[in-house]
Amino acid sequence: MHRKIAFAGVGDAKPSKTAVRSALDLAVEASLNAFADAGITARDVDGVLTASPAGDPHFMFSTLVVEALGIPARINTTLQSAGASPCLALLYAARAIMSGACHTVLVCESDSRGARFKGDKIQAMRAARPWVDDYEDPVGLTVPGKYALIARRHMHRYGTRPEDLAAVAVAARRHAQRQANAPKSDPLTVEAVLGSPVIADPLHALDCCPVLDWGGAVIVTTAERARNMRKPPVLLLGAGEGHGAYHPHEMSELPGPATRMSADAAYAMAGVQPKDIDVAEVFDAFTIAALVAVEELGLCPPGQAGALFASGATALDGTIPVNTTGGMLTWGNAHIIVVPEAVRQVRGEAGVNQVPNVSLALAQGTGGPMAASCTLVLGK
Amino acid sequence: MAESGKPIPSPTDAVRPFWQGCSVGTLRLRRCNDCERWRGPSRIVCECGSADFTWTDAKGRGEVFSYTVVHRAPDPAFRGDVPYVVAVVALAEGPHLLANVIDCAPETVSVGLPVQAVFETVAPDIGIARFKPLA
Numbered sequence: 001m002h003r004k005i006a007f008a009g010v011g012d013a014k015p016s017k018t019a020v021r022s023a024l025d026l027a028v029e030a031s032l033n034a035f036a037d038a039g040i041t042a043r044d045v046d047g048v049l050t051a052s053p054a055g056d057p058h059f060m061f062s063t064l065v066v067e068a069l070g071i072p073a074r075i076n077t078t079l080q081s082a083g084a085s086p087c088l089a090l091l092y093a094a095r096a097i098m099s100g101a102c103h104t105v106l107v108c109e110s111d112s113r114g115a116r117f118k119g120d121k122i123q124a125m126r127a128a129r130p131w132v133d134d135y136e137d138p139v140g141l142t143v144p145g146k147y148a149l150i151a152r153r154h155m156h157r158y159g160t161r162p163e164d165l166a167a168v169a170v171a172a173r174r175h176a177q178r179q180a181n182a183p184k185s186d187p188l189t190v191e192a193v194l195g196s197p198v199i200a201d202p203l204h205a206l207d208c209c210p211v212l213d214w215g216g217a218v219i220v221t222t223a224e225r226a227r228n229m230r231k232p233p234v235l236l237l238g239a240g241e242g243h244g245a246y247h248p249h250e251m252s253e254l255p256g257p258a259t260r261m262s263a264d265a266a267y268a269m270a271g272v273q274p275k276d277i278d279v280a281e282v283f284d285a286f287t288i289a290a291l292v293a294v295e296e297l298g299l300c301p302p303g304q305a306g307a308l309f310a311s312g313a314t315a316l317d318g319t320i321p322v323n324t325t326g327g328m329l330t331w332g333n334a335h336i337i338v339v340p341e342a343v344r345q346v347r348g349e350a351g352v353n354q355v356p357n358v359s360l361a362l363a364q365g366t367g368g369p370m371a372a373s374c375t376l377v378l379g380k
Numbered sequence: 381m382a383e384s385g386k387p388i389p390s391p392t393d394a395v396r397p398f399w400q401g402c403s404v405g406t407l408r409l410r411r412c413n414d415c416e417r418w419r420g421p422s423r424i425v426c427e428c429g430s431a432d433f434t435w436t437d438a439k440g441r442g443e444v445f446s447y448t449v450v451h452r453a454p455d456p457a458f459r460g461d462v463p464y465v466v467a468v469v470a471l472a473e474g475p476h477l478l479a480n481v482i483d484c485a486p487e488t489v490s491v492g493l494p495v496q497a498v499f500e501t502v503a504p505d506i507g508i509a510r511f512k513p514l515a
Binding site: 149 | 386387388389390391395399420421422423445446447448449450451452453454455458461463464466468475476477478479480486491502508
């Protein structure tokens, strides 16, 4: 797979807080933008892998995408691994192409809860989890609560403080402020994060991502085909996944080993080390998720990510720029956001977010309280 | 749904003894017949690979492994409870459980706090284990 697969096109749905669009509308919009970016049409695609949209599920969602776009699909299915879904879908697309089952796959993910629930996160989260989990729901454990359990362990093990978590939100906001269309762009301080309402201690409101509408799409194909498409190919150098228990009470440590496993596999395939990474786009639905991710990815030693974010090292001109768009903390629970941005960084097309001289970009996604993870290493 | 409006577990036969145990005041977990390890409630198969087990009563003591204090309730039924503690409790026998820590001020909870199980029956044959600081 190393250097044989390319990400040839990326696209997003235009953010809006008011236009009510379905998850399908958003997926289609992002997909058409990805086709345009690659210089292809839906007829040039022969596979579709989508994430199951949170809060707007549909029987056979990926088949709705096939229908809407008229894709002659030879592989097609919907994945439900929460925030790990898009990166996993890209890895599975690469494997399918390597097997000869198909040659060009559309991977997309979208979330329609923003306009529909007008920013009401309680309703949005309930819509995403319509079931009763016998262990979590009777005790009133929330999604932020699950990440708070990880945060508390980190505080216990390494002396991490709420200020360290807040530093992640402040760093994300600095990147958001560079972009004219960012949904969150007012200045943010550590004090303001700590002064925002407590959601699930130690997480405050500003440690959690907003609920907004978004959609993202990526075209995966062979390196050979990508060379005849519109943009210079961005090659998949390494990819790996890692998995463990679903429930926090079945993990012997919080978080479980999924992210580290995925990173180790991705680095091994790419033949690179963490210090070689020029820019990292990581899952940051909650500040603690990004803080733990950079440690699990080996981008800094365990227990030192808070200091890393506070030091400016993760800024565009820092030693390891992280989440150059402002991430999910800015754009909503948009798990796929890490991939289009990593592709743009490698191409040198990231505009005001561009890190100079990017050879290697990393994208990481995780689902559950870091229960399932996937890491991708991209380069030229 | 309980009278309180809070969700209640709706176990299948495979895990009913765990919830039934809680309704009669005991923490009943699968214990491996091959290696004697105890399994968490969501683990059907043991770390050793064995699926063979006996439902066995644990002592109901442990310590807080991690916790959060929930201030934003996930559901109106929990609004009267905030702030409340949801903890991962490490039982003396090994397995971890998700449970509320009660009978103490949330700010007095810490990782390592010794706790003891107390039980509330929420439906016929369904109990919920909670924990309080060990006196």
